[in-house]
Amino acid sequence: MKWHTILRDKNSFFNRIDINLSGIDVGILGVDNCGKSVLYNFILTHQLKHGIGSTSSRKNQKTIYIEIKFENSKESIIKLRNFFDVGGQRDLYALKKDTFNQSYCIIYVVRSDLILDIGGTQDNDVIRKYRAALELDFANISQWQRDLNFWQRNSFSKLIIVGNYFGEIDNEKTVSDYLSNQKDYHRYFRDRFTDITGGLYFPKTEIKWVTGTLVSQKFATELVHGILKSLISQET
Ligand SMILES: Nc1nc2c(ncn2[C@@H]2O[C@H](COP(=O)(O)OP(=O)(O)O)[C@@H](O)[C@H]2O)c(=O)[nH]1
Numbered sequence: 541m542k543w544h545t546i547l548r549d550k551n552s553f554f555n556r557i558d559i560n561l562s563g564i565d566v567g568i569l570g571v572d573n574c575g576k577s578v579l580y581n582f583i584l585t586h587q588l589k590h591g592i593g594s595t596s597s598r599k600n601q602k603t604i605y606i607e608i609k610f611e612n613s614k615e616s617i618i619k620l621r622n623f624f625d626v627g628g629q630r631d632l633y634a635l636k637k638d639t640f641n642q643s644y645c646i647i648y649v650v651r652s653d654l655i656l657d658i659g660g661t662q663d664n665d666v667i668r669k670y671r672a673a674l675e676l677d678f679a680n681i682s683q684w685q686r687d688l689n690f691w692q693r694n695s696f697s698k699l700i701i702v703g704n705y706f707g708e709i710d711n712e713k714t715v716s717d718y719l720s721n722q723k724d725y726h727r728y729f730r731d732r733f734t735d736i737t738g739g740l741y742f743p744k745t746e747i748k749w750v751t752g753t754l755v756s757q758k759f760a761t762e763l764v765h766g767i768l769k770s771l772i773s774q775e776t
């Protein structure tokens with residue numbers, strides 16, 4: 541499995557595009573400090589760069605070609621028309637809403653270590669605040685979904701919920717319990733997420749779940765593969 545990201549200038553790929561001729565619009569949302577911008581930059585540059593400053597507005601990278609090949613399948617090219625990264629702070633409400641309204645696919649990033657009750661010695665106050673923010677985000681997203689007009693409703697079609705397990709950077713050991721048990725991690729993450737947000741009701745939207753971590757290049761690469769796989773999969 542591999543992927544390449546080709547930015548705007550190098551569009552020699554026109555004749556090989558097999559899906560989404562005009563490109564799809566993808567936005568990343570999530571509570572502040574959950575790894576959105578690290579993920580965004582990683583997808584664009586393949587460089588896992590931690591410790592970048594918080595995002596105070598919205599970034600948009602236009603016209604991206606992502607070339608990806610999974611085992612036993614032919615190469616796909618995903619064309620993104622717009623790729624948004626928005627800060628998670630409360631005062632960016634309007635930008636988050638715009639991003640939701642303008643996206644075909646929302647990648648929603650969750651700090652999975654803050655919603656799974658096992659392991660870690662997290663501060664209770666941090667956990668409580670995080671869960672409240674998550675709940676609020678999904679209350680908003682549900683409302684935005686109800687407010688979509690006909691055209692927007694048909695363009696928002698996919699929600700990829702990404703569990704990002706924080707561990708010590710470059711120390712894969714700090715996440716290995718979870719990742720060695722991916723199936724349990726995945727299922728438990730879904731259950732806890734559903735409990736906290738009160739369940740998701742998106743009747744016209746395909747919901748995908750991806751779990752992993754951004755602690756290291758290797759794990760971040762696996763996480764992105766999971767996300768890209770969800771992005772191109774089509775349920776009919
Ligand atoms: N310790 C640790 N820090 C992480 C991990 N993933 C991301 N971070 C850091 O968390 C901070 C917030 O990440 P960022 O991507 O800016 O979050 P955003 O606010 O959602 O965009 C950054 O300093 C990241 O380097 C992780 O797995 N472990």
Ligand SMILES: [Mg+2]
Pocket residue numbers: 576577578593594595626627628
């Ligand atoms: Mg950010």
